[in-house]
Amino acid sequence: xxxxxxxxxxxxxxxxxxxxxxxxxxxxxxxxxxxxxxxxxxxxxxxxxxxxxxxxxxxxxxxxxxxxxxxxxxxxxxxxxxxxxxxxxxxxxxxxxxxxxxxxxxxxxxxxxxxxxxxxxxxxxxxxxxxxxxxxxxxxxxxxxxxxxxxxxxxxxxxxxxxxxxxxxxxxxxxxxxxxxxxxxxxxxxxxxxxxxxxxxxxxxxxxxxxxxxxxxxxxxxxxxxxxxxxxxxxxxxxxxxxxxxxxxxxxxxxxxxxxxxxxxxxxxxxxxxxxxxxxxxxxxxxxxxxxxxxxxxxxxxxxxxxxxxxxxxxxxxxxxxxxxxxxxxxxxxxxxxxxxxxxxxxxxxxxxxxxxxxxxxxxxxxxxxxxxxxxxxxxxxxxxxxxxxxxxxxxxxxxxxxxxxxxxxxxxxxxxxxxxxxxxxxxxxxxxxxxxxxxxxxxxxxxxxxxxxxxxxxxxxxxxxxxxxxxxxxxxxxxxxxxxxxxxxxxxxxxxxxxxxxxxxxxxxxxxxxxxxxxxxxxxx
Numbered sequence: 001x002x003x004x005x006x007x008x009x010x011x012x013x014x015x016x017x018x019x020x021x022x023x024x025x026x027x028x029x030x031x032x033x034x035x036x037x038x039x040x041x042x043x044x045x046x047x048x049x050x051x052x053x054x055x056x057x058x059x060x061x062x063x064x065x066x067x068x069x070x071x072x073x074x075x076x077x078x079x080x081x082x083x084x085x086x087x088x089x090x091x092x093x094x095x096x097x098x099x100x101x102x103x104x105x106x107x108x109x110x111x112x113x114x115x116x117x118x119x120x121x122x123x124x125x126x127x128x129x130x131x132x133x134x135x136x137x138x139x140x141x142x143x144x145x146x147x148x149x150x151x152x153x154x155x156x157x158x159x160x161x162x163x164x165x166x167x168x169x170x171x172x173x174x175x176x177x178x179x180x181x182x183x184x185x186x187x188x189x190x191x192x193x194x195x196x197x198x199x200x201x202x203x204x205x206x207x208x209x210x211x212x213x214x215x216x217x218x219x220x221x222x223x224x225x226x227x228x229x230x231x232x233x234x235x236x237x238x239x240x241x242x243x244x245x246x247x248x249x250x251x252x253x254x255x256x257x258x259x260x261x262x263x264x265x266x267x268x269x270x271x272x273x274x275x276x277x278x279x280x281x282x283x284x285x286x287x288x289x290x291x292x293x294x295x296x297x298x299x300x301x302x303x304x305x306x307x308x309x310x311x312x313x314x315x316x317x318x319x320x321x322x323x324x325x326x327x328x329x330x331x332x333x334x335x336x337x338x339x340x341x342x343x344x345x346x347x348x349x350x351x352x353x354x355x356x357x358x359x360x361x362x363x364x365x366x367x368x369x370x371x372x373x374x375x376x377x378x379x380x381x382x383x384x385x386x387x388x389x390x391x392x393x394x395x396x397x398x399x400x401x402x403x404x405x406x407x408x409x410x411x412x413x414x415x416x417x418x419x420x421x422x423x424x425x426x427x428x429x430x431x432x433x434x435x436x437x438x439x440x441x442x443x444x445x446x447x448x449x450x451x452x453x454x455x456x457x458x459x460x461x462x463x464x465x466x467x468x469x470x471x472x473x474x475x476x477x478x479x480x481x482x483x484x485x486x487x488x489x490x491x492x493x494x495x496x497x498x499x500x501x502x503x504x505x506x507x508x509x510x511x512x513x514x515x516x517x518x519x520x521x522x523x524x525x526x
Contacts, residue, residue: 004037167450168253169260172410173465178474178502183220185472187504188213194315196346220474221270224498225251231491244479248497252477258454260503261461273469274513276505281514282397286522291316291377295329298370307353308336315347320403322380329373332365333358342377385523390421391432393519397462397512398445405467406510412450412461418442461513468510472502
């Protein structure tokens with residue numbers, strides 16, 4: 001029996017080929033090898049052999065040498081393009097940018113545009129068209145700068161880069177899906193906590209923590225806009241697509257930003273985060289006594305190896321490590337009177353490191369001191385920085401708002417404020433050492449500054465959108481076409497863009513809104 005022929009015996013080289021091309025050629029080679037082996041085994045007559053061979057080689061019929069050379073050139077160019085594209089994808093992924101080539105927005109838009117009803121609507125009179133919903137379409141991931149291309153013709157042959165996407169408040173928030181059956185949501189607002197955790201013995205009683213909440217409710221609010229468009233413009237896929245991205249969606253998102261931050265809650269308006277009680281400017285946190293403990297507010301004092309523990313009558317959830325506590329009123333152990341760094345064991349126990357009780361003080365004397373002592377607590381950054389500038393102030397604000405479970409996720413400034421900061425001069429006359437990310441955006445600490453024209457110039461908005469508030473999309477943003485008699489008379493059509501959402505502010509004190517100039521004053525050493 002003769003040896004069977006294999007694809008490897010043909011000496012074909014698939015290295016470096018795109019996967020699709022290599023698979024196609026390998027399939028053709030397998031067909032040829034199969035025909036040859038069957039002929040060698042006597043399973044095929046000469047006529048059958050020629051018929052099978054012609055079938056296997058049919059994809060290559062009519063290809064002359066010039067076409068082959070052209071294919072070789074195109075394959076080489078494709079390999080170069082693929083390599084370049086792979087490098088670009090790697091760079092995008094390093095920046096955390098989505099590399100989906102088929103944008104969900106494109107899928108929804110093209111499905112709508114190519115639908116029979118839209119074609120009749122755009123090219124015939126008296127027809128109507130349905131719109132489409134931006135459901136499961138990430139406006140953050142699907143048309144961001146380099147990760148997206150926009151059609152400039154009726155085919156995919158010509159492409160151009162879409163413009164960079166403007167950042168919006170929702171891009172930094174937790175966004176939940178709402179229940180269409182419920183037009184309002186009852187939620188819990190946390191207004192007091194006692195994080196009472198400590199070490200205990202093996203069989204010791206674990207301390208009890210406490211969270212106080214009150215019920216709040218928020219209703220669905222609707223935001224949207226509409227545009228009148230000449231029906232002639234519907235014949236251009238490029239015009240409509242770019243118009244939707246750059247005008248309709250952005251118009252609604254910009255309005256949403258204002259509502260999320262500054263809405264007054266009246267009528268059909270959202271109640272914005274900055275209008276909630278508990279949202280405090282960082283400069284006020286620095287200037288005011290954060291906690292004032294009156295006489296009788298200290299339950300007991302206890303000597304330990306590295307200082308004195310003071311046990312408070314009630315928890316103070318605003319106490320944070322690094323604050324300054326000024327103690328007064330001790331009669332026997334006068335060493336307790338003074339300024340100490342706050343070292344917080346929990347919300348009811350503080351360590352005054354380095355302090356000592358008077359030698360020989362009795363339990364009664366210690367009880368009397370505890371009853372007479374009072375204390376004021378201020379932030380440790382108050383009047384602590386030499387000639388601070390705007391960048392110093394913003395970094396201090398981020399530090400102040402980083403406590404307990406809260407970590408700021410957004411810092412928003414007016415673009416004019418950003419420009420003013422970048423143009424500030426240090427004491428030596430040189431510009432500030434401003435840090436920027438890969439896209440040229442200003443960075444403060446670990447946060448990329450979000451340009452937002454709703455923020456007044458000279459102000460800042462800072463907070464934790466993961467733990468402090470949530471956005472509920474009652475209905476996702478939808479775009480639809482409509483017309484009436486007046487529109488038909490003018491050969492126009494109306495594009496309606498709208499959404500419905502709910503804002504839940506669960507911890508208002510996770511956010512701050514204030515003025516940079518006042519913050520600088522509160523930080524500057526006297």
